[in-house]
Amino acid sequence: MRGDLSAPVLAIIVTIGIISAGLILLSWFWWFAPQAGRAGVIVVAGQPALMCTGVGDKNSHAYISVKNVGNSPVEIQQLIIAGYPSKSMEGKTTLNAGESTFIDAEMPIDLCNYVQSNRTVEGILVTNSGTYSVTFLVIK
Numbered sequence: 001m002r003g004d005l006s007a008p009v010l011a012i013i014v015t016i017g018i019i020s021a022g023l024i025l026l027s028w029f030w031w032f033a034p035q036a037g038r039a040g041v042i043v044v045a046g047q048p049a050l051m052c053t054g055v056g057d058k059n060s061h062a063y064i065s066v067k068n069v070g071n072s073p074v075e076i077q078q079l080i081i082a083g084y085p086s087k088s089m090e091g092k093t094t095l096n097a098g099e100s101t102f103i104d105a106e107m108p109i110d111l112c113n114y115v116q117s118n119r120t121v122e123g124i125l126v127t128n129s130g131t132y133s134v135t136f137l138v139i140k
Contacts, residue, residue, distance in 0.1 A: 040074030040129040043067050045100065050081060050121060050136040052112035060107045062086065062136060066125070067100035074129050076103065081123035081136060084111045112140075 005013075048064040062081055068074045076093045079086040084107055092101040115121045115138055125132040 038072040039070050040068055040072045040095070040097070040127070041070035042074055042076075042095075042125065042127055042129070042132050043069050044125075044132070044134055048123075048134050048136045050107070050111070050115070050123075050138050052115070052138060052140045059087070059109055060112045062105040062107055062123070063102070064105070064125070064134065064136075065100065065102045066095070068095035068097055070129070071097050072129070073097065074127050076125065076127050078126040079103070079105045079107075079123060080126065081107060081111060082114055082121050084108045084114070 043066065045065040045067055048062065051061045051063065053060070062079060064079070066076070073094060073096050076089070076095070079089065086105040086107055089103055089105045091103040092099070093103075095101060118138055121136050121138055123134045123136055125134055
């Protein structure tokens with residue numbers, strides 16, 4: 001019939017289409033897939049503690065040990081306990097893959113007054129790769 005594609009022309013078009021799809025898939029695996037699997041992940045080591053050394057005008061300190069078990073750097077931005085953000089943090093705040101650090105965070109004066117009779121208190125660790133829930137043991 002007139003207007004039909006011949007078998008060799010149809011075979012060439014299908015072959016070019018299959019090769020093009022394969023090259024697109026190959027380029028995705030070469031350039032984009034390695035970046036999709038990169039993420040920093042924080043793991044808390046040991047028991048985090050909130051040290052209340054006194055009431056009144058004495059500051060409390062939160063102690064936490066963390067490790068980056070991911071494959072991308074993680075920046076620790078802030079520690080929030082019972083709604084109170086940390087005043088300052090001592091320790092390494094950017095962890096490369098496999099690194100760990102011990103953080104000493106100075107907390108506001110009112111925090112120890114707020115958690116007077118509690119044995120534990122909830123907090124969150126804010127990072128550039130997400131937030132992590134942490135339970136602190138209150139030491140008086």
